[in-house]
Amino acid sequence: MNPEDRYGWCGRILEINLSAGSITTITPQSNLLHEYLGGRGLGARFVYDNGVVDALSEDNILVFAAGPLTGTPTPASGRASVTTKSPATGTIFDANAGGKFGYVLKKAGFDAIVVRGIAEMPVIIEVEDDEVDIKDGRNLWGINVKEATNILKKRKKGSFAVIGKAGERRSNIASIAVDGSHYFARGGVGAVMGSKNLKAIVISGSGKVQIFDKDQFEKTRRTIHRMLVASPTIDKGLKVFGTPVLVKIAEWMQILPVGNFSGEAFDASSLYGSKLKSAHPSKRRACPACPIGCKREENGGYELPEYETIAMFGPNLLNRDLETIIEANRICNDYGIDTISAGGIIADLGVTGSDEILGLVKDLGESGINSKHSSSISVKGLELPGYDPRRVMGLGFSYATSNRGGCHTRAYMVAPEILKKPKAINPLTLGGKAGYVKVFQDRFAAVDSLVVCKFAFFGVSEEEYANILTAVTGLEFTSEDLMCVGERIWNLERLYNLREGFTRADDTLPEQFFDGLSRDAFEDTLDEYYAIRGWDDGGVPKKDKLRRLGLLKKE
């Protein structure tokens, strides 16, 4: 460990090559940690440096990473990320999940685990502090998420990253489950894990993350906590209803994805968060160090659907039956498949009946590599989430420019355009959105690297998290520093995608949305966005921009 990285970071990365059966610990350079923080940023650097690979080959890598705040009591810091090349999109791809994985990874003394190669037979990686082992996993192969996780929980304490049958069969909508209830959901990251014959990672640890200035940390922690619990979005929304609070608001704004994004009207009253709450009494579940607790779990340990799942299996399939959605969610989670993509694919098939929906969800779980449909409503091969871009135009623009495909969390324009935080902005125009989306993309690239939950930013800004990062690490970080880290990561991801052959033509939306959106206004906004980013007209970062971000030498 480098002495200056002993606070916040562990200063150690575990590297496991499943082909060779080798296990090594590497000490990352200080500048790698300082310039990329952890999580998504660290993953992006590793995946970029791994070169051009086939997503399901032994050359691809999976980088599970926590951040410098993970493992401390920093509010909303209990998350982790996994970065790889996606078999669904062909882009660089990071997925982000709650649960205890990141927290326990840090307690075990590692900032990240890099998994390389392919095991000869199904295996499990077990980490208990410095004891790391690759074990026979054949007895778990063919078993879905809940059962496999329960079997592992009986053997070991700790946190569990597990794939279901979909991942084993390399379905490009396969997810990785964390502790049986949280998901690295999108982009087929579970298929990459399955392609490596890696059924699970089990991790436990007894260490403690060191904090440089405990007094300042506690003071800032209290400030963040107070601001979080005072936010109406959190206090009256996420705490009360979980993410399904959005169903009624999305219906009111007419932005639900109705009938495979056909733009129709839809009465979603049977699917409101309040309906789910009254019909299915549940326990609030929170990730480590989180005062929000947005997750809902029924008796029996089954998690209730999030907003995205309700939107994609509800209005998107013209389905008003909440019980069908709850069951579809349960099946998706158990097989380990992404509910957004599953809903998008089933909508593309024109399916709306309950029995048929549930049958197709099972089929998707059982199917292999070719589970995706090329005609589903997607950007860069990733199915769009539950917001119609015709009436939330900044969010739509963020889908188009996202470096992992059709995703709402890259810029998280849900906050200003739907929930009016930190400031209400008009969702019905592209005017001003080029700059807004750029700033929010950079912001959340940094947030994903800390790794902190985006929901925290309904109540606080990057300034508070820069302050607490300074207190934890002993290194001076300002909010501008965080934005610069975010911009560096965004540009590195862009360079990866350009190297894979993506061009300006991929920064767009499916043709059907240009019935409501002006193509000219969209292209003008894209020009403006590239200019703001310091990219040329084709969306290629200019040398001066790369030099200022410290990316030029490495390219």
Add this chain to the structure above:
Amino acid sequence: MEELIKYGRKMVVSGLVDSHFGNVSKRVGDRMLISTTGSMLDELEGEIVSVPIDTAIPDEMDIIASSEVNLHRRIYDETSALSILHGHSRYAVALSMISGAGSLIVPRDSESLYLLHEIPVVGGGVGSDELAESVASALKDNKATIAEGHGTFARGSTVDEAFVVLSSVEHACCVKYLVDMWKNEL
């Protein structure tokens, strides 16, 4: 809903508020229509939501309603008001800070004195239960009150009536400020 849109625009056009510094609501049975958080009062089309008056009934739309929705609830709960307009009107804010919480502003002009009698200034942090309680209490006996350093809350049986009250408070405060300045009584 159209009334709220119309009078929200009039509040800005009349100079009673600067764009988004305020909120408007109208009681409809056991629910109210209220402007959304951060909305511009001269552009309220598509920015008015319906929420229950009873705080015991959680509603999803609460999270995008005005951040002062609970204060409006308190007023509807404790008074017979059917509309509330709130604006950070300049003279009202200034005079409330000069007079201080607990004081009564007595209009100098005859029309305002006739309509309003006196305007209580109340205290409490923005968004606090204390402010909600003091505003609701003051509006039991008065058509309007000013939250110190914050702005005017005007009640009415119609949106139109609340607008007249809001305008009168600002007129009264402006006249009183100018006269008091002239007489060196400030």
